[in-house]
Amino acid sequence: MGPSNLRRLKAAATPYFLILPGGLWLVIFFVVPMVVMLSISLQTGDLVNGFSQTFHFVSYWDALKTYHVQFLRSLEYGAAATIAGLVMAYPMAYWIAFHGGTRKSTYLFLILLPFFVSFVIRTVSWQFILADNGILFSHLKDWGLLPRDFHVLATSFAVVAGLTYNFLPFMVLPVYVALERVDPRLLEAATDLYANRRDVFVRVVLPLSLPGVFAGVLLTFVPATSDYVTASILGGTKTTMIGNIIQTTYLTNNDYPTAATLSFVLMAILLLGVFSYAKALGTEDVLEVAGA
Amino acid sequence: VTVRNDPGTPLPIADPALLRGLTQRRMGRRDFLRLAGLSGGAAGAAAVLAACGVSGAKKNTGGSTADAVSTYWAGKTQAGRLDFASWPLYMDVAANNKNDHPSLDLFTKQSGIKVNYKEVIQDVDSFFGTIQPSLAANQSIGYDLLVITNGLVLDKLIALGYLAPLDHSKLPTFAKNASPSVVNPSYDPKNAYTVAWQSGLTGIGYDPKRTGREITSYEDLFDPKFKGKVGMFGDNEDLPTLALVGMGIKPETATPDDWRKAAAKLKKQRDDGIVRKYYSQDYIDPLSKGDIWISMAWSGDIFQANASGANLKFVTPKEGSVIWTDNMCIPFHAAHPVDALTYMDFVYQPTVAAMLAEYIDYITPVPGAKEAILADAAKLTGADATALRELATDPLIFPSSAELAKAHRYQVLNAAQEKEWNSIFEPIYQA
Numbered sequence: 001m002g003p004s005n006l007r008r009l010k011a012a013a014t015p016y017f018l019i020l021p022g023g024l025w026l027v028i029f030f031v032v033p034m035v036v037m038l039s040i041s042l043q044t045g046d047l048v049n050g051f052s053q054t055f056h057f058v059s060y061w062d063a064l065k066t067y068h069v070q071f072l073r074s075l076e077y078g079a080a081a082t083i084a085g086l087v088m089a090y091p092m093a094y095w096i097a098f099h100g101g102t103r104k105s106t107y108l109f110l111i112l113l114p115f116f117v118s119f120v121i122r123t124v125s126w127q128f129i130l131a132d133n134g135i136l137f138s139h140l141k142d143w144g145l146l147p148r149d150f151h152v153l154a155t156s157f158a159v160v161a162g163l164t165y166n167f168l169p170f171m172v173l174p175v176y177v178a179l180e181r182v183d184p185r186l187l188e189a190a191t192d193l194y195a196n197r198r199d200v201f202v203r204v205v206l207p208l209s210l211p212g213v214f215a216g217v218l219l220t221f222v223p224a225t226s227d228y229v230t231a232s233i234l235g236g237t238k239t240t241m242i243g244n245i246i247q248t249t250y251l252t253n254n255d256y257p258t259a260a261t262l263s264f265v266l267m268a269i270l271l272l273g274v275f276s277y278a279k280a281l282g283t284e285d286v287l288e289v290a291g292a
Numbered sequence: 293v294t295v296r297n298d299p300g301t302p303l304p305i306a307d308p309a310l311l312r313g314l315t316q317r318r319m320g321r322r323d324f325l326r327l328a329g330l331s332g333g334a335a336g337a338a339a340v341l342a343a344c345g346v347s348g349a350k351k352n353t354g355g356s357t358a359d360a361v362s363t364y365w366a367g368k369t370q371a372g373r374l375d376f377a378s379w380p381l382y383m384d385v386a387a388n389n390k391n392d393h394p395s396l397d398l399f400t401k402q403s404g405i406k407v408n409y410k411e412v413i414q415d416v417d418s419f420f421g422t423i424q425p426s427l428a429a430n431q432s433i434g435y436d437l438l439v440i441t442n443g444l445v446l447d448k449l450i451a452l453g454y455l456a457p458l459d460h461s462k463l464p465t466f467a468k469n470a471s472p473s474v475v476n477p478s479y480d481p482k483n484a485y486t487v488a489w490q491s492g493l494t495g496i497g498y499d500p501k502r503t504g505r506e507i508t509s510y511e512d513l514f515d516p517k518f519k520g521k522v523g524m525f526g527d528n529e530d531l532p533t534l535a536l537v538g539m540g541i542k543p544e545t546a547t548p549d550d551w552r553k554a555a556a557k558l559k560k561q562r563d564d565g566i567v568r569k570y571y572s573q574d575y576i577d578p579l580s581k582g583d584i585w586i587s588m589a590w591s592g593d594i595f596q597a598n599a600s601g602a603n604l605k606f607v608t609p610k611e612g613s614v615i616w617t618d619n620m621c622i623p624f625h626a627a628h629p630v631d632a633l634t635y636m637d638f639v640y641q642p643t644v645a646a647m648l649a650e651y652i653d654y655i656t657p658v659p660g661a662k663e664a665i666l667a668d669a670a671k672l673t674g675a676d677a678t679a680l681r682e683l684a685t686d687p688l689i690f691p692s693s694a695e696l697a698k699a700h701r702y703q704v705l706n707a708a709q710e711k712e713w714n715s716i717f718e719p720i721y722q723a
Contacts, residue, residue, distance in 0.1 A: 046707040048451045069723075132583045149520070153583065154569045236569050237562050240722045248722060251417040252528060253714050254448070 178212025497589025510538030
């Protein structure tokens with residue numbers, strides 16, 4: 001083998017060496033656990049007598065049947081938090097991108113600042129703020145602006161609000177990135193062509209920001225739907241999400257097969273949702289944002 | 293090795309508030325989430341891997357034989373070291389140094405065993421998730437002594453053969469001083485694997501200012517007047533067991549039909565909007581602040597909340613209460629089991645039990661600790677003496693035998709029963 005062949009071989013192998021660390025990481029921490037979990041989901045038994053691989057596919061149907069209420073509720077809460085997040089995040093991102101001036105990064109930093117504190121602590125602090133006689137409502141009640149019995153904690157509203165708050169930056173950041181990339185000359189061109197402000201927004205800015213919205217929706221919807229901390233801290237009697245069920249099934253009941261089954265069903269539902277959403281909005285845009 | 297009872301060592305006297313741990317609430321007994329659930333997620337991931345291929349794990353059919361005991365302890369000797377895993381705020385601390393535990397110092401002085409004490413248990417479920425892989429692999433988990441609440445996890449630890457059978461010939465102080473309420477308990481006949489650390493009662497906590505009346509009955513939790521202001525426990529042990537007690541059914545021997553009756557009652561309470569929320573261990577704040585007026589509660593929590601300024605009351609319903617016990621046990625493959633056994637006996641000396649009781653605020657397993665506390669009080673004057681006398685007469689720390697007779701245990705369930713039990717009760721609080 002001549003030196004040039006060797007060089008060619010090296011060049012051909014280089015990309016594989018480069019992806020080796022990441023690839024190995026994925027295999028060890030993603031592929032292997034997935035396969036193991038799939039195997040567990042098809043086992044039957046209990047911790048004391050042992051589990052055996054029985055390929056009990058019926059457990060998937062059973063899981064859906066038993067917990068369809070919590071599955072649907074999680075999707076509803078996830079969707080509500082995503083929509084609320086979008087409604088709040090878009091104007092924020094818009095303002096920072098077009099009117100933030102030289103302080104853009106300061107504003108972004110301010111949005112991220114609370115997220116240096118642990119997720120759980122932040123959610124618990126909402127418990128303090130929203131307590132029935134807490135700092136917010138006690139005064140409003142004293143002034144007669146709210147009835148004595150009014151409460152926000154222990155309702156589905158509190159859970160959705162908590163989810164919205166907790167995942168807001170995941171919406172703001174991608175939308176901001178998309179808006180920031182809009183070429184100001186396009187806006188000038190639109191104005192020159194007699195577009196009014198509404199048209200500029202609807203026909204130029206909005207379409208160009210859609211990839212950011214797409215990414216933001218994914219980044220919010222998926223974790224919000226599978227979250228379980230918010231529901232248990234801010235929720236009430238009928239606000240259990242599927243994440244709470246998985247946690248109990250796993251840690252309290254030690255029913256590993258059912259927990260694995262539920263996780264797979266949740267993953268399947270989310271993937272299905274994501275793919276149909278991608279289909280509707282066009283995958284090219286997603287790649288564009290991913291490359292941004 | 294028998295530990296000498298050393299009457300010459302005086303009790304270290306601290307500032308009364310610190311002395312009894314009253315300035316801090318004991319965190320995290322069970323389930324939750326708050327912090328533990330998150331770490332539980334990580335532990336869970338590890339346990340998923342470990343669970344793969346668990347087969348025919350069952351080793352134990354209950355009780356331990358004399359043979360098993362002598363085989364286990366044969367050739368084992370004291371190592372001079374004890375790795376001890378317990379709960380936060382579950383050990384006396386010195387007034388001037390939170391990391392110094394006088395009772396442990398005393399143990400080291402008497403036995404020559406150094407103690408590596410770690411408060412690593414925040415809730416039983418996720419702690420079990422963390423140690424289960426090593427236990428299943430017959431490895432040491434790095435601890436020689438654990439404090440585990442009686443209930444489903446302890447049942448599993450025993451059934452799976454994960455615990456060392458105790459040699460009661462080395463536990464004479466336990467035999468002499470233990471309260472009848474923790475001897476030969478239903479969850480561990482003859483104390484084959486466990487001896488009690490502390491116990492507590494599950495009853496009702498309430499704010500008398502808001503309820504407007506004294507609470508006496510379990511039925512008060514179902515009063516429509518308190519609609520939306522009632523807290524119940526979101527767990528599969530206390531919630532069902534207290535419901536059974538409240539309905540006049542002995543939980544230890546309840547049948548699946550009884551379970552369903554209790555579940556129907558709880559479900560109606562929920563659907564009528566009487567329950568605000570099923571709490572895990574975070575009910576004290578809402579109760580002190582008025583989000584709820586009345587709640588299922590643990591005795592020690594209310595005691596500690598009052599000590600830090602709240603004005604709550606704890607009552608055991610006239611129908612009865614639930615008693616749970618946190619137990620010391622030794623993992624089968626512990627590195628220093630003899631040292632752990634020595635410690636188990638040590639804490640049953642009344643003077644040592646008094647040191648612990650003065651700090652912990654739950655029910656001590658040694659009734660004789662009362663005399664020891666009163667003896668300490670006699671040596672003191674002023675507020676310190678009063679505080680100790682109050683402690684010694686507190687019915688929540690030294691409950692009367694009539695009170696204990698009304699206190700019931702969780703039912704011990706086998707795997708099939710547990711599945712049915714969970715499927716009946718979990719949908720109530722996880723709706």
